[in-house]
Amino acid sequence: MKTLFDKIWDAHVVSAVENGPTQLYIDRHFCHEVTSPQAFNGLRARGLKVFRPEKTTMTADHNTPTINQDQPVKDPISRNQLDTFAKNAADFNMPLFFPLGHQKNGVVHIIGPENGFTQPGMTIVCGDSHTSTHGAFGAIAFGIGTSEVEMVLATQCILQSRPKTMRITFNGKLNEGVTAKDLALYMISKQTTGGATGYFVEYAGEAIRNMSMEERMTVCNLSIEMGARGGMIAPDETTFAYVEGREFAPKGEEWDEKLAYWKTLKSDEGAKFDKEFVYESADIQPMITYGTNPGMGMGITDSIPTLDQIDEAGQISFKKSLDYMGFEAGEKLEGKSIDYVFLGSCTNGRIEDFRVFANYVKGKKKADNVIAWLVPGSWMVEKQIREEGLFEILSEAGFELRQPGCSACLAMNDDKVPAGKYAVSTSNRNFEGRQGPGARTILAGPLVAAAAAVTGKITDPRV
Amino acid sequence: MEKFIKLTSTVVPLPIENVDTDQIIPARFLKATDKNGFGDNLFADWRYNKDGSPKTDFVLNNPKYSGSILVAGKNFGSGSSREHAAWAIDGYGFKVVVSSFFADIFQNNALNNGVLPVVVSADFLAGIFLNVNENSKMTLTVDLENQTITNNANGKTESFAINAYKKECLLNGLDDIDYLLSKKDLIEAYETSLK
Ligand code: SF4
Numbered sequence: 001m002k003t004l005f006d007k008i009w010d011a012h013v014v015s016a017v018e019n020g021p022t023q024l025y026i027d028r029h030f031c032h033e034v035t036s037p038q039a040f041n042g043l044r045a046r047g048l049k050v051f052r053p054e055k056t057t058m059t060a061d062h063n064t065p066t067i068n069q070d071q072p073v074k075d076p077i078s079r080n081q082l083d084t085f086a087k088n089a090a091d092f093n094m095p096l097f098f099p100l101g102h103q104k105n106g107v108v109h110i111i112g113p114e115n116g117f118t119q120p121g122m123t124i125v126c127g128d129s130h131t132s133t134h135g136a137f138g139a140i141a142f143g144i145g146t147s148e149v150e151m152v153l154a155t156q157c158i159l160q161s162r163p164k165t166m167r168i169t170f171n172g173k174l175n176e177g178v179t180a181k182d183l184a185l186y187m188i189s190k191q192t193t194g195g196a197t198g199y200f201v202e203y204a205g206e207a208i209r210n211m212s213m214e215e216r217m218t219v220c221n222l223s224i225e226m227g228a229r230g231g232m233i234a235p236d237e238t239t240f241a242y243v244e245g246r247e248f249a250p251k252g253e254e255w256d257e258k259l260a261y262w263k264t265l266k267s268d269e270g271a272k273f274d275k276e277f278v279y280e281s282a283d284i285q286p287m288i289t290y291g292t293n294p295g296m297g298m299g300i301t302d303s304i305p306t307l308d309q310i311d312e313a314g315q316i317s318f319k320k321s322l323d324y325m326g327f328e329a330g331e332k333l334e335g336k337s338i339d340y341v342f343l344g345s346c347t348n349g350r351i352e353d354f355r356v357f358a359n360y361v362k363g364k365k366k367a368d369n370v371i372a373w374l375v376p377g378s379w380m381v382e383k384q385i386r387e388e389g390l391f392e393i394l395s396e397a398g399f400e401l402r403q404p405g406c407s408a409c410l411a412m413n414d415d416k417v418p419a420g421k422y423a424v425s426t427s428n429r430n431f432e433g434r435q436g437p438g439a440r441t442i443l444a445g446p447l448v449a450a451a452a453a454v455t456g457k458i459t460d461p462r463v
Numbered sequence: 464m465e466k467f468i469k470l471t472s473t474v475v476p477l478p479i480e481n482v483d484t485d486q487i488i489p490a491r492f493l494k495a496t497d498k499n500g501f502g503d504n505l506f507a508d509w510r511y512n513k514d515g516s517p518k519t520d521f522v523l524n525n526p527k528y529s530g531s532i533l534v535a536g537k538n539f540g541s542g543s544s545r546e547h548a549a550w551a552i553d554g555y556g557f558k559v560v561v562s563s564f565f566a567d568i569f570q571n572n573a574l575n576n577g578v579l580p581v582v583v584s585a586d587f588l589a590g591i592f593l594n595v596n597e598n599s600k601m602t603l604t605v606d607l608e609n610q611t612i613t614n615n616a617n618g619k620t621e622s623f624a625i626n627a628y629k630k631e632c633l634l635n636g637l638d639d640i641d642y643l644l645s646k647k648d649l650i651e652a653y654e655t656s657l658k
Contacts, residue, residue, distance in 0.1 A: 077494040146547075147640070227567065411490060431486065432486060
């Protein structure tokens with residue numbers, strides 16, 4: 001009896017190192033400009049070629065501007081990094097290179113699924129921790145460091161110790177006004193940021209089954225924020241329908257063969273997980289974070305914990321965190337005024353997130369005190385926003401659309417929240433300085449972000 | 464990669480939990496295309512004022528503390544997969560990071576760069592913070608061969624775990640790519656088996 005994880009892992013073992021890690025074959029490698037230059041340099045230093053160039057997809061996203069992408073990038077150091085990326089693609093004859101402005105360009109974890117690179121049963125890696133996103137398709141997908149990027153480029157393999165397995169089940173249906181992001185923030189607040197370290201998580205239960213692929217990606221994306229190596233969901237009809245017909249998905253006979261295999265990809269009845277958790281979906285409310293790690297989350301109408309609710313070893317960090325945020329222990333945040341709203345990132349920059357946001361702001365107006373950055377995850381998402389008429393709805397409500405990229409998720413480009421300002425952000429990390437030095441990030445789903453954007457305050461979107 | 468066998472050093476204490484990679488090396492410093500120079504920006508936002516002058520209350524700017532062992536609170540290195548965090552720690556001159564818990568990717572990245580993460584018990588960690596508070600010149604000894612760490616101030620020793628393969632790599636200064644390259648025939652055989 002095997003778990004979904006076991007089945008995929010076992011099918012990719014090339015060899016096992018004695019007393020050591022497993023040599024795992026990688027089906028798909030995604031690559032971006034920030035964590036790859038040193039890996040390509042490593043290949044040069046060793047006089048190596050890329051072993052299987054067609055198995056690596058390259059896109060520029062982390063360090064790119066979200067306006068005027070047709071013009072040369074202003075910051076010389078960023079430009080150098082993008083030029084180096086292009087040079088590496090050319091020098092090593094990489095066939096799947098999507099630079100700035102390319103119609104397939106966008107955030108790496110958005111373009112992968114969109115173009116059909118991401119498929120069930122695969123092993124997928126990328127030098128970015130949110131690679132866990134691709135697990136939504138029933139794949140083993142995880143983030144790696146640059147030395148490991150070099151390994152994959154050189155050998156299409158990686159050395160990994162087998163993680164432990166965990167299953168998290170969400171019973172019942174989600175409440176009205178509660179999104180996949182809320183479910184994930186709820187789960188991280190229960191698990192804490194280190195709770196799943198060393199584990200690979202499978203998500204199960206009615207609430208997960210009912211989700212669209214976009215929502216499943218949001219949940220798997222956030223697995224890393226509770227320390228997990230990755231998260232995954234068994235593929236089903238929803239998955240197959242999403243993959244079918246995409247440009248790099250299997251076609252014809254190959255599709256039929258693959259489909260038959262994919263249908264076997266689920267945990268066997270009675271398969272043992274090293275740990276199991278069960279949550280009731282009905283307990284989940286729209287969520288926000290109040291601190292400086294994603295585990296510091298609460299229901300939007302709740303109060304920040306008081307000091308005596310925090311264990312002693314954690315009190316210094318807790319106080320430091322609230323000081324940084326300018327919040328008091330025990331305080332309620334509903335009604336607090338905010339300055340920025342960011343809709344985007346590989347967590348919530350997909351078409352469905354824009355639908356949710358647009359649906360809420362339709363017929364309303366953006367608050368004057370709010371600067372809103374709406375950043376589609378890819379050009380394909382951008383196109384769809386226009387095709388579905390969401391662009392008009394957003395414009396009428398006073399919102400502009402920026403060009404695709406990671407943007408304020410990590411603020412490597414100019415999209416930085418100024419020191420001391422509050423941003424309601426649909427991204428994945430509220431670490432100190434993540435959105436710019438001194439920036440104060442409140443993580444939330446697209447619906448809470450929409451409500452904040454029109455009221456200028458932290459607002460429960462259900463009322 | 465440099466070999467790591469045994470080390471005795473004074474320590475730099477950072478008694479903060481959940482130190483994430485955005486603190487270790489903020490994203491705006493990730494624009495370089497080589498591995499050098501990250502040590503100067505290690506913990507940049509805690510270490511420097513806006514104008515670039517050092518913040519006197521941060522431990523790296525306190526002349527009392529020095530050494531090649533960083534001792535940090537629980538859950539060190541969570542967050543992004545950026546290996547720049549390991550390069551910054553290595554570049555600054557740390558050879559060992561001690562904590563009661565590490566995030567996964569950081570642990571891998573550190574080992575791939577010859578930096579040894581040592582997991583100790585919460586008590587042992589509290590002991591180090593206590594002793595270094597009393598005497599900033601106290602030392603730790605990390606012995607990779609025997610997998611032990613000793614707090615020379617209170618005489619306590621603990622053993623730590625490390626995967627046998629990684630231990631060999633560190634002791635001999637070899638890296639994973641060397642190993643994988645030696646297995647090319649197996650990789651090709653695997654690929655053929657799929658067809
Ligand atoms: S959007 Fe954020 S988390 Fe996602 S790939 Fe970009 S930087 Fe990483």
